[in-house]
Amino acid sequence: MAGLRLEGLRKSFGANEILKGVDLALADGEMLVIVGASGCGKSTLLRLVAGLESPTAGRILIDDQDVTGRDPSARDIAMVFQNYALYPHMSVFDNMAYGLKIRGLPKSEIRAKVDAASSLLGLDALLDRKPRQLSGGQRQRVAMGRAIVRDPKLFLFDEPLSNLDAKLRVQMRGEIRRLQRRLRVTSLYVTHDQVEAMTLGDRLLVMHQGVPVQLATPTEVFERPADTYVAGFIGSPAMNLLPGILGRNGTVVAVEGTEIPLGNRRFARPDGHPVTLGIRPEHVALDPAGTSWPVEVVELLGSEMLVHAGRADGASLTLRLPNGAALSDTVRVSFPAGQLHLFDRATGLRLEAVA
Amino acid sequence: MMRSRLVALIPHAVLILAVLLFAFPIWIAIAGSTQDSAAIARGDISLIPDPAGLGVYRDVLVNGSAGAGPVWRALLVSAGMALVIALGKIALSLPSAYAVTFFRFPFRMTAFWLIFLTLMLPVEVRLIPTFQVMSSLDLINSFTGLTIPLVASATATLLFRQTFLTLPDELVEAARMDGAGPLRFLKDIIIPISGANIAALFVILFVYGWNQYLWPLLVATDPKLDTVVIGIVKMIGVDTATEWNKVMATAVLALLPPVAVVLLMQRWFVKGLTEGDK
Structure with a gap:
């Protein structure tokens, strides 16, 4: 369990500045939702924290340790992707176990961890299935399971519910919230959906054109929007x-x-x-x-x-x-x-x- | 009603005709192999195989015929060559496609286009320089010389690259987050996912290797390295009387391994293709 701190994070692709300086501090166990229209830099921010891109300037600290230059696997984080990114040829069990296997954990321990995560997510009966035999919601759960078994310091969610139908989205939204509360893992959650943002986050970060516009609790953002952009974006x-x-x-x-x-x-x-x-x-x-x-x-x-x-x-x-x-x-x-x-x-x- | 029946019959008639067109020469070879060589030479081939003449198969396998060694050896050389070429091409093109698709390195696209360019330079075009190289390396009349120059494959590299490009970036990223290094990702994710492609390629490349004629003819003059394709040609004598029944028996034998490979692998890659969720 750990906090996350971003200091003056910037990212440019060529002459195109996507992130124009983000400073942020997350408390241990906090869930921060980053929300904004597409192209606002929210996904880039998440990928920088994940280590999938390297920042042009600034530092990333997890648990007060500078991880800016580290490989994704050395940051002790787990990520849930929008399209789930499950390994298509592996069973549900193997999908969840893969990261642990690479870390060289003993088989019995892997078994125990995957069993614990799958019962938490209601995947017990599906462990032998392949991803293509699962529904969208089940795939999403497996993707979450893959993140949970690692017991990471930080969860990253990249629009995890966008590919689900409306009803399932509401259900999974509740599940993610319950799970995050229960596990108390510090989480960054990126979405363009303001309802998700309002319901999931302990705090919201509204981004606009690479700049954080407002960082506050959902109530605060709704009741006292910092500018006309936030006012127009949050609330439907x-x-x-x-x-x-x-x-x-x-x-x-x-x-x-x-x-x-x-x-x-x-x-x-x-x-x-x-x-x-x-x-x-x-x-x-x-x-x-x-x-x-x-x-x-x-x-x-x-x-x-x-x-x-x-x-x-x-x-x-x-x-x-x-x-x-x-x-x-x-x-x-x-x-x-x-x-x-x-x-x-x-x-x-x-x-x-x-x- | 009558009309729709007719409409259904026409495609069938066309298909049956095509099958007959393809199958007829093969049937002639099978029937001819059991008959008297002199009768074939006169053009008197009966379309009904003569069971009494089946001994010719054993004869060519063990003894061969005038001008060519026993066919079992030629079959072995052919099988060895086709296997080395097919597996070698896959073993070489898979990592090279992996490299040009997933890694950023200087002159990456140059490397890719150079590989791509060799598509325009098949063996036949670079025959003389390749022979020169093999000769300098003292690989003439060796199994290595017979196979290695045919192993590089732009087609397979291209095919693998196209498959890899369809994989979502997130899959690569998820594996990175799981801590899989490049080799691990290749072994655990890429190769299993490409199973169907590998099977399909193996079939195509095996048949390609099996049917090689020009290069083996040039590089291997030692009768011990005669492939079955070369063997058939050698059996057709210029001045001696050709034993046509043996030629046809050998042709039938030469046909069997590629057919077997296609039939066996077909189940594999059709399964891979229909189950795919990529």
Whole structure:
């Protein structure tokens, strides 16, 4: 069991800088989910930690030992791949035992370790099967088993659930979480799926174009996104972002000439400062006295519905309403002061209220 | 109904015709081998084999015929040559394909293209220089000289490389994480996974080696190193009367080992191909 520390990690492929400096510290037993759109550098980061790529600059420390120059096998880590990467010609047992065999463990010990892992994962009945005789979920379990038997200092997950169907994904997500909690192995989990990120991680690292944008607990990331990118990325459907102007000594935002009060919060920016106002779809309130938005599309999701409204000038707004809410061609809405997020329009960074 | 039957019959008719076309010469050889040599020379071959003439097989195997030694020896030389060529080609091309696919080294692609280029230079094209090299190495009239120049294979290298390229990178990476070094990865993962390809290649290369004519003719003049293909040619005398029944018996004998290899290995590689999950 060990922590992981990254110091100023950078990676370039030719002139193309993929990772632009990542500093990170994971506590022992912590599960950190790295989330971001494709091409944000999250997989590269994982491969650097695994030792499958070598960094252009920076250091990787596992258990306070510098492993930057070490071979993957000398880092005492295990990785679960997106396409499972099981050895197709080996039985489930041999797939799990292979790493131990190479390490020269005695047969009885290998047997014991594989048996323990397979009963933990419910693979007992499948040990003699070949990977092609297994379903996607079972293959995923074998891949996890292969990681577990090694008893590594660090687990790396590279989008392990992307190849599964939706139902299985939810189930395996729960299993991974339970397993990680139980084994208390420090883990890095890469995904582009924000639901996975929110449910699995002790903390989230949101990456954008090779730069870590926010590192915080899932709740924190959801409730106080660090910038407009995180605000738009985490949460589904995405947060509504509307351009506005700060006014009245920093207590209101004018959107399209309508003043929206910010409650008892005050923002230390001069009046007329351009800002972006953010509000999640579930927080937009129907209000007969509010501003009017023409309804464009209504999506029924079962217990609730999504209402997409848009104005002629291109401004759009999404509302999440309970199913059966009375609707006409337009909705009148207001923005509750307590649920508003404010971002600097020029930098995209979150603005915090003073006092 | 009638129409669809007719449609089904035509392909069958074509197939049967093709089979007859291929099988007929072989049948003539089998039937002819049991008949009188003089009758064959006159063109009087009966299509019905004569059981009384079956002794010719024993005769050619043990005694051979005028102009050529016993066929059992020629069969042995041929089998040895075909085996060394097939196994040698696989043993050489597998690691070279492994090297150009999985390793980064200077002039990697140059190496690959050089190998690729030799595809355009089969034995027949480089006959004279190869003979010169063998002669300088004093390998004329030796089993080594007979086989080694035929062992290098661009085709097999290319085939293995294409197979290796289809393996997902993650497989290599998973093995690296498991601590498998390059040789271990080759032995534990690559070779077992390529089993079907190796079997298929072995069949093709064995037949290729078995059918070699020009190179053995040139490099081995010692009758002890006559392959069965060379032996057949030697039996067809220029000035003596050719014993056609013996020639045909030898041809039938020469046909059997490649057929056996194809039949035996076919089960293997069809199994490999249908079970594959690669």
